[in-house]
Amino acid sequence: NYILAFETSCDETSVAVLKNGTTLLSNVIASQINSHKRFGGVVPEVASRHHVEQITACIDEALLQANVEVSDLSAVAVTQGPGLVGALLIGIMAAKTFAWANQLPLIPVNHMAGHLMAASLVDTIEYPAMALLVSGGHSELVYVEKEGSYKKVGETRDDAVGEAYDKVGRVMGLTYPSGKAVDELAHQGQDTYHFPRAMMNTHDIEFSFSGLKSAFINTVHHAEQKGEDLVKDDLRNLAASFQAAVLDVLIGKTKLALEKYPVKTLIVGGGVSANQGLRERLQLDVTDVKVIVPPLRLCGDNAGMIAAAAYVEWQRQNFSGLDLNAKPSLVFEDL
Ligand code: ATP
Ligand code: MG
Ligand code: FE
Secondary structure, three states: OEEEEEEOOOOEEEEEEEEOOOEEEEEEEEEOHHHHHHHOOOOHHHHHHHHHHHHHHHHHHHHHHHOOOHHHOOEEEEEEEOOOHHHHHHHHHHHHHHHHHOOOOEEEEEHHHHHHHHHHHOOOOOOOEEEEEEOOOOEEEEEEOOOOOEEEEEEEOOOOHHHHHHHHHHHOOOOOOOHHHHHHHHOOOOOOOOOOOOOOOOOOOEEOOHHHHHHHHHHHHHHHHOOOOOOHHHHHHHHHHHHHHHHHHHHHHHHHHHHHOOOOEEEEEOHHHHOHHHHHHHHHHOOOOEEEOOOHHHOOOOHHHHHHHHHHHHHOOOOEOOOOOOOOOOOHHHO
């Protein structure tokens, strides 16, 4: 079985070839980040245009690197949502065209199921499993009773973790996306600011990061108003304090979810799963279940993870017609 997968939900154009569900033969990623940097975020129109320009070359490159012929392929998979509608449509149009021209079945994939199933490319997921998905647009805990059955059991009430990282990074003058730079600064500082840890005393599996973000921004603005210069050490401590608060909440709520839903595997996925502080805390604090955190190359958006999630659907013959449409707000229950 060979699946050709497309991912264009945001600002990465990516095409991958996956063999038999676990062997990633290629995973070509064309990032647009240089075009979006100067705007401090992803500009949807710009993203769509780049996808159009890049997608054909990415398909050629993915097939070349995988060393497979079009006639070897078993199916075409594509991210249906969630994501930017214009960006999603480019991938969907390319996937439909490719599927139609080569008479291949088409498999729609939920982008967050992709982040979750990236784990299956590096280790065996033992079910039932819990997934902590933390990315630019989502922060949620997903219970996976058995392969392919995704049930969201908790999520953020407001900002996603990645979004909060990008905002505090911006306030500190770092380039977008700033999660990695904040993570690095955090490792050089101390938690001296003691920012709030929202909802830690509730028994709900829910996150909130907007209060933390505001506390951080207010601290920086107050210092600026008083004419204080934030020196490098202040920035290090600010980043360390922010990251300590984020990690306390993420780890605390993950442990709560693991109490409520006993599982065999904890999966961590999404762009923020690249966070070194999070990886360290998981090793220290989550010791009673198997933990799978994908390698960095599979944390950010990539078509390899979409192919992995598609393989589950392929086994169930969950195909769609050529009338497939983008669903910018796709949730797990929709599938
Ligand atoms: P979604 O997956 O919710 O649709 P997205 O696809 O835009 O959103 P991803 O590409 O999965 O998001 O993740 C990008 C986010 O990950 C950015 O907000 C970025 O700052 C963050 N990020 C990347 N590396 C790190 C890190 N080391 N620490 C914290 N955050 C990080
Ligand atoms: Mg991205
Ligand atoms: Fe993503």
